Amino acid sequence: xxxxxxxxxxxxxxxxxxxxxxxxxxxxxxxGDYTGVYGTVINGIGVTERHATDLVTALNxxxxxxxxxxxxFILFASILGVVLILRELREERxxxxxxxxxxxxxxxxxxxxxxxxxxxIPAMIVLGGYIVLHGALTPGGGFQGGVxxxxxxxxxxxxGRYLRMKVVAPQPLxxxxxxxxxxxxALIGLGGLIFAGVFFKNFLPxxxxxxxxxxxxxxxxxxxxxxxxxxxxxxxxxxxLDQAMVIKEQG
Amino acid sequence: MxxxxxxxxxxxxxxxxxxxxxPLRQTMVLGIYGLGLTMLFFVFQAPDVALSEIVISTxxxxxxxxxxxxxxxxxxxxxxxxxxxxx
Amino acid sequence: MSFLxxxxxxxxxxxxxxxxxxxxxLIRTILSLTVVQSATYVLLLGVGxxxxxxxxxxxxxxxxxxxxxxxxxxxxxxxIVVEATVTALLLALAVQAHKRFGSLDPNDLRxxxx
Numbered sequence: 001x002x003x004x005x006x007x008x009x010x011x012x013x014x015x016x017x018x019x020x021x022x023x024x025x026x027x028x029x030x031x032g033d034y035t036g037v038y039g040t041v042i043n044g045i046g047v048t049e050r051h052a053t054d055l056v057t058a059l060n061x062x063x064x065x066x067x068x069x070x071x072x073f074i075l076f077a078s079i080l081g082v083v084l085i086l087r088e089l090r091e092e093r094x095x096x097x098x099x100x101x102x103x104x105x106x107x108x109x110x111x112x113x114x115x116x117x118x119x120x121i122p123a124m125i126v127l128g129g130y131i132v133l134h135g136a137l138t139p140g141g142g143f144q145g146g147v148x149x150x151x152x153x154x155x156x157x158x159x160g161r162y163l164r165m166k167v168v169a170p171q172p173l174x175x176x177x178x179x180x181x182x183x184x185x186a187l188i189g190l191g192g193l194i195f196a197g198v199f200f201k202n203f204l205p206x207x208x209x210x211x212x213x214x215x216x217x218x219x220x221x222x223x224x225x226x227x228x229x230x231x232x233x234x235x236x237x238x239x240x241l242d243q244a245m246v247i248k249e250q251g
Numbered sequence: 252m253x254x255x256x257x258x259x260x261x262x263x264x265x266x267x268x269x270x271x272x273x274p275l276r277q278t279m280v281l282g283i284y285g286l287g288l289t290m291l292f293f294v295f296q297a298p299d300v301a302l303s304e305i306v307i308s309t310x311x312x313x314x315x316x317x318x319x320x321x322x323x324x325x326x327x328x329x330x331x332x333x334x335x336x337x338x
Numbered sequence: 339m340s341f342l343x344x345x346x347x348x349x350x351x352x353x354x355x356x357x358x359x360x361x362x363x364l365i366r367t368i369l370s371l372t373v374v375q376s377a378t379y380v381l382l383l384g385v386g387x388x389x390x391x392x393x394x395x396x397x398x399x400x401x402x403x404x405x406x407x408x409x410x411x412x413x414x415x416x417x418i419v420v421e422a423t424v425t426a427l428l429l430a431l432a433v434q435a436h437k438r439f440g441s442l443d444p445n446d447l448r449x450x451x452x
Contacts, residue, residue: 007359007360010355014355025341025344030340030341043403046394054397057299059409075420078423079426079427082426138397139395140299140302141299154314232423233423241318243433244321244322265349265354269354270357292383304418307418312422316369316429323436
């Protein structure tokens with residue numbers, strides 16, 4: 001079937017799909033007339049029940065922590081897949097000689113630019129850590145803060161010194177961090193099973209809402225997920241970086 | 252209102268991402284589309300979601316896509332050179 | 339106005355699918371898939387919105403039960419990060435396909451028997 005035939009068939013099915021979607025969405029309550037029960041109940045009692053002021057993170061890491069376990073391992077498995085596929089391509093010869101490493105730098109990278117990037121790294125790591133830790137209090141949490149944490153060493157890459165990113169975020173350390181994060185989150189769930197009888201039940205003292213060490217296991221879960229997400233992204237970026245910058249084919 | 256404006260921007264941005272020809276340009280349009288989505292999530296009173304979307308669509312995705320494009324271009328050059336040597 | 343977010347979600351879904359079907363380059367397919375994913379985000383957040391509702395963060399406002407729904411926000415938030423890594427997996431597959439078959443055109447991809 002050539003391309004025009006395919007597009008015509010898609011056109012007909014798209015019209016049918018759009019009709020079905022519109023008819024289905026018309027049966028939903030009007031936009032703004034929210035009638036669900038679960039959300040209203042959580043909004044009403046969430047702070048007093050779980051001592052956390054950010055209810056989205058409370059749902060993520062405490063009330064629906066089991067779903068987050070599944071999602072987190074999807075992330076882990078995807079990055080595992082990336083590593084497996086891209087490392088198999090390494091039958092080619094690697095070329096990280098020193099003079100080539102000097103070539104692999106952006107032509108316009110002046111010293112001021114590199115100094116700026118270097119100054120940004122601690123700022124981004126601190127910001128990422130802040131967002132991870134304050135997940136239970138303000139908008140934030142493990143997932144967002146993890147990506148910001150990973151963007152710290154990426155500033156080295158963006159400053160033009162491509163291969164130095166592997167020095168700032170060495171591969172074994174990053175992989176270990178990711179695995180420890182994933183394992184840590186599962187261990188918190190097991191801790192709930194051992195100490196409180198239910199998998200992922202909050203077994204640490206809840207504290208007062210609004211303080212940093214409140215809401216029981218939420219800061220710990222946030223840190224575990226932040227470690228895992230930042231490790232996963234750094235591993236993924238390093239694999240793509242190796243493919244694009246370091247490996248040249250034989251002959 | 253603000254929500255109608257944000258929804259219009261998102262609808263037009265999605266169409267722009269799909270219709271752009273060159274993958275490199277499409278990456279840039281995707282970055283801007285991510286910013287439009289962030290404003291939409293913000294207007295829908297979802298700050299957590301907006302934070303997540305902005306870090307992913309400005310830092311997470313474009314880095315990987317640009318590195319992929321560079322790798323593909325390298326491979327194309329090597330395959331062309333290989334064909335010249337054979338023929 | 340009461341139907342607009344759902345209409346935009348349906349529009350984005352169909353437009354993204356058109357991009358997936360009609361692209362001649364695997365990387366364009368993957369980027370159009372991102373548009374399809376964002377359609378689900380708009381739909382979920384549209385379902386959870388409440389007129390006059392505030393964000394479900396009660397750090398400095400008194401707790402009310404008329405904030406917007408936090409459950410759909412949890413779903414979308416985690417989904418955004420996880421789909422970025424799935425896109426990374428797809429991009430790795432595209433690199434591998436280009437190495438094996440020499441082109442990124444979906445029509446040129448043969449089975450692995452060769």
